[in-house]
Structure formats: structure tokens, C-alpha cells
Amino acid sequence: TILFVSHDLSVVANLCQRVIYLKDGSIVADGRPQEVIPAYSAATSILSGFINLAGPSIARRGDQRARFTGATLLDSRGEMMPAAAEGEDFTLQFDLAVKDTLLIDLLGFTLVDPFNNDLFTAHLSDDIRPGLFSTGRHRFRAKFSPNFLARGHYTVRLACFGPHFYEYDHIHHAFVLMVGPTREERPGFSSRPGLVRQKLSWSMTHENAL
Helix, strand or coil, X not given: CCCCCCCCHHHHHHHXXXXXXXXXXXXXXXXXXXXXXXXXXXXXXXXXXXXXXXXXXXXXXXXXXXXXXXXXXXXXXXXXXCCEECCCCEEEEEEEEECCCEECCEEEXXXXXXXCXXXXXXXXXXXXXXXXXXXXXXXXXXXXXXXXXXXXXEEEEEEEECHHHCXXXXXXXXXXXXXXXXXXXXXXXXXXXXXXXXXXXCCCCCCCCC
16 A cells, blocks of 8 residues: 555546545545545635536626636546646636626636736637627637646636626636646656746757867
8 A cells, every 4th residue: 555645636536546635634535536536626726627616605706697607627538637737738618607698808717827927818709709698508618739838736817808898707716727747757857947838849950070
């Protein structure tokens, strides 16, 4: 038996057959990874598979005529995954509930790095023109391909605005996105410092004369 202690959910999910969730020295949950990891994620706002954004514990602003109700982390096959991995494509899926037909001008998210800096912002309008949204549930997917994020924790901020930046829903701290090590890690590559994991094209020339 090997005791492995980690906050990296992707590693825990891949290595462990049994998981124990501890809090303040007491056992909160004990069981299979697919049972315990969601409980830990819900308590820590970490996105592992699916996270419910409709509950009263979510701090948000706006009149809620359009509101985010959930977020899902998907792998390259479109299946739920416990955490993203360096260098591997993944998708963030968002569910939005709309009460009345609304004009939505801006819908998107901001990724915030561990030092509370805005790393980048993505808008639905990058590919889809905003406009009138009918009553019901709308689902959006944003694909990270290629995935340029280095391993670490990133806070996700969600926003849904109407004309003149009128707030329908604005969640400053929606959830935490975890990026773990790649499954086929090469020595020395993932240990590089930085928030962006980007491979560059290198070339080399050589001349015999000095």
C-alpha cells in the first residue's frame, strides 16, 4: 500500500483506486475517486467534471434574467474529465438559463492566474455573433486547442452582459480550473517556470570556421 498525498486531482484520479478527503484532521469522504473527488471539488470550487453554479452559495451580480447554471470540463472526446493536463486539448462547457428573450451583447470568461492577474479573456463573439437569446437553456463550449496553459490553478470569472454593459450575470469567482502534468511527461519540460506552456519552432545552423 502506498499513501499518496496531493491536491492535484488529475494525478489522484489516474493513480488512486481509493481516495480519502480530509478537512481539519477529520475524514469527510472515503471511497472511489469518482465518488470522493466531486465532493472535494464542490467544497473547494474546483471544476472536476461538472460544477453547479446555480446554488445560493455562488456570489454573483446582475438581475439574473440570464444566469450561468453550470460548467463542465470535457476532454478531446467530449467526455467529462477530473482536471486538464498540460499540452492536452480540453473544452470548457457552460450552461446559461435565460428567463425572457434578451439581447446579450457580451458573454465570456476571464482566466485569472495564481497572482490575481487577468491572463486572458475569451468572448462568445470571437466565433458567434451575439444577439437575441430565447427563453430556455443555452449551452456554450470553448475549446483550448492547443492547450497552452502550464500546470497550476486558474480562477475563472464569468460574465453575461446586455446593451451598455448591463449586468445579467457576473460571477467574479465562478470556479477554479486545475491543469495537471501531462500523462506522457518528458523530463525537464513541464518543470519550466511560467504560466504559458508554449513550444516554439527552433532552427540551427553550423559553420566549421570560427
